[in-house]
Amino acid sequence: MSEDESDPYDLDSGPDPAAFAAAAPEPSIDETDGGGEDADGTEDADAPVYAVGVGPGNLEYLTPRGRRAIREADVVVGFETVVDFVADETDADLLTCGYADEADALAEFGRRVAAGDRGTAVLMGDPNHSGYQFLGKVQRTVDRPVRVIPGISSLQIAASRARTPMEDTRFVTLHKSGSLDADLDRLAEAAGERHLLVLPRPFDWMPGDIAGFLLDSGADPSLDALVLERLTHDDERITRTTLGGLRDSAGGSGPDSTPYSDLSVLAVRAPVDAAD
DSSP, X not given: OOTTOOOOXXXXXXXXXXXXXXXXXXXXXOOTTSSOBOTTSSBOTTOOEEEEEXXXXXXXXXXXXXXXXXXXXXXXEEEHHHHHHHGGGOOSEEEEEOSTTHHHHHHHHHHHHHTTXXXXXXXXXXXXXXXXXXXXXXXXXXXXXXXXXXXXXXXXXXXXXXXXXXXXXXXXXOOSSSOOHHHHHHHHHXXXXXXXXXXXXXXXXXXXXXXXXXXXXXXXXXXXXXXXXXXXXXXXXXXEEEHHHHGGGTTOOXXXXXXXXXXXXEEEOOOOOOXX
């Protein structure tokens, strides 16, 4: 799921595409030619489709390998906001979508790839951080191997801003479809013992709602909490508060009922003994 869309889908009615994407390791793919063509110049039917993490939206964080996969594509598919970030990086045909027309865009992408076009899907941040549902849908659509090109996620930027080393941190994404019960339980179990980094879900599980859940689960209201919004953009904003103070913004149901952007990361810091 992208980091900038709310989701009306009910995954309880069918299998989670994220599970499909994670069902097996990537197959071995020879990328030495870099262009997906055989020696005679014809398109290689086994050339991979790329799933590129475009970073947090600031193109300085788009990796050179990801940029090349976008530049060399014949057709690029992704959510409109994500594609807009990279539209000037390629001459490819751009298939943009929201949730209402996602299936149609992916079907057209699959037809183009089947006809021999080089295809690249673009995802916000890093596909390994909250992108597996869209990745699974792409993988189901094409009859080619799919190669993930990781990006720089807002999660990684947030870890740097909040000084929460990943090895000491519990990361949970709520920015996905389906039940969040297991994910919330993982947060409650680690609160106060490990740092927390959380990708909220607009707009039913925003930072205030997460704080309320953690407090109801017994977390210390004095824990430091940071809401990091629109990281790396010109209007980046970081709110520094406590878990107890953050709870005051709970209960919203739309963009006008929360003080925080849908492009947010919540960091809850565990106490750190720096005496040593």
